[in-house]
Amino acid sequence: MKIENIKLKNFRNYQSLDLDFSPEINSLVGKNAQGKTNLLEAIYFCCIGKSFRTNREKEMIFGGKESAKIVLKAKNQIREKTIEVQVQKEGKKIVKMDGLNIRRIGDVLGEVPLVIFSPYEMRLVKESPEERRRFMNIDISQTNKKYFYLLSRYDKILDNRNKLLKSTQNKAVILETIDIWNRALAAAGIKIAEERKKFVEEIAPFAMSANKFISNGETLKVEYKGIEVKNEEEYIKKLEKSFEKDFKLGYTTFGPHRDDIDIFLDDVEVKSFGSQGQQRTAALSLKLAELEIIKKRTGEYPILILDDVFSELDPLRRKKLLKFTSRCQTFLSTTEESFCEGKIIKISNGKVI
Numbered sequence: 001m002k003i004e005n006i007k008l009k010n011f012r013n014y015q016s017l018d019l020d021f022s023p024e025i026n027s028l029v030g031k032n033a034q035g036k037t038n039l040l041e042a043i044y045f046c047c048i049g050k051s052f053r054t055n056r057e058k059e060m061i062f063g064g065k066e067s068a069k070i071v072l073k074a075k076n077q078i079r080e081k082t083i084e085v086q087v088q089k090e091g092k093k094i095v096k097m098d099g100l101n102i103r104r105i106g107d108v109l110g111e112v113p114l115v116i117f118s119p120y121e122m123r124l125v126k127e128s129p130e131e132r133r134r135f136m137n138i139d140i141s142q143t144n145k146k147y148f149y150l151l152s153r154y155d156k157i158l159d160n161r162n163k164l165l166k167s168t169q170n171k172a173v174i175l176e177t178i179d180i181w182n183r184a185l186a187a188a189g190i191k192i193a194e195e196r197k198k199f200v201e202e203i204a205p206f207a208m209s210a211n212k213f214i215s216n217g218e219t220l221k222v223e224y225k226g227i228e229v230k231n232e233e234e235y236i237k238k239l240e241k242s243f244e245k246d247f248k249l250g251y252t253t254f255g256p257h258r259d260d261i262d263i264f265l266d267d268v269e270v271k272s273f274g275s276q277g278q279q280r281t282a283a284l285s286l287k288l289a290e291l292e293i294i295k296k297r298t299g300e301y302p303i304l305i306l307d308d309v310f311s312e313l314d315p316l317r318r319k320k321l322l323k324f325t326s327r328c329q330t331f332l333s334t335t336e337e338s339f340c341e342g343k344i345i346k347i348s349n350g351k352v353i
């Protein structure tokens with residue numbers, strides 16, 4: 001899919017905007033705090049169903065107004081999609097696709113696949129496993145809706161099991177019913193783990209070659225670090241084995257909610273030992289690998305957002321990056337006019353000038 005047009009109404013610092021895009025590169029250029037990231041956030045919001053920088057959606061509404069609205073039009077050779085998101089002051093979010101109300105955000109996810117790389121994405125290699133689970137979840141969900149619903153089912157079951165663990169000090173009472181949750185958790189958990197393992201194994205060779213291409217030939221390795229069980233029975237046994245611990249702690253300690261991805265550069269762990277530049281290239285390579293996976297799984301390259309990425313790369317790496325991503329419709333933001341490529345969109349104080 002390629003995004004043809006976006007309309008904003010009272011979104012962040014945009015009171016009103018109606019903007020057409022190039023199917024190739026779109027460069028958003030302007031001084032700091034003018035609205036470049038805001039516009040990228042609006043695109044992301046429609047494609048992924050949430051923001052990449054906040055969970056407080058109300059803050060997206062232009063100061064004092066009742067609601068914010070984004071309408072995004074995308075198309076490819078065979079279909080057209082209009083996604084409309086409205087955030088209201090009371091916190092309600094209304095999502096429409098081709099004019100019809102959408103109840104579950106999962107129904108939008110994957111309609112217009114998108115990959116983002118921004119300074120936030122450094123968290124992917126630097127921070128807690130939660131970041132890497134988020135990465136797997138968003139990516140797998142974009143090409144596999146079942147996975148998205150599986151995740152929410154798993155979370156609900158996990159929540160119930162944890163509530164039960166916390167509900168009483170009487171072990172016998174818990175043991176009476178925990179079996180139901182163990183079985184349900186195992187059924188969903190094992191499928192999540194399978195999808196993640198498949199995903200990381202698929203992404204690994206692409207990430208390695210992307211990293212080789214952008215860096216100076218270092219070898220990037222990524223490995224899924226998750227639950228190691230062969231079947232549901234084994235999974236249930238693990239849950240039973242960790243029961244005493246779970247009972248003491250009041251939460252479930254075994255399962256894919258603890259998963260991680262190990263990331264190595266030339267056999268050294270990037271998280272602890274990588275330089276700033278190596279961490280950035282590793283994160284970028286994982287993101288570039290996402291492009292290839294989405295292409296492989298859907299037959300089409302996703303939309304690519306590069307927020308504030310160029311200023312941190314030297315000219316050679318910039319060129320290499322653009323070469324690598326040349327088949328995606330790209331939205332990049334920069335403060336430097338000399339970094340611009342393709343359609344140049346000048347942004348000043350919430351307006352295109």
Ligand SMILES: Nc1ncnc2c1ncn2[C@@H]1O[C@H](COP(=O)(O)OP(=O)(O)OP(=O)(O)O)[C@@H](O)[C@H]1O
Nearest residue numbers: 012013032033034035036037038059060061062063
């Ligand atoms: N709800 C809102 N209403 C009005 N203005 C807002 C709202 N939310 C954010 N802003 C304003 O948007 C501006 C930030 O825009 P944005 O993050 O897009 O900047 P940018 O152009 O990406 O800048 P930089 O180059 O520093 O990244 C700030 O001035 C902020 O006050």
Ligand SMILES: [Mg+2]
Nearest residue numbers: 036037308333
């Ligand atoms: Mg910005």
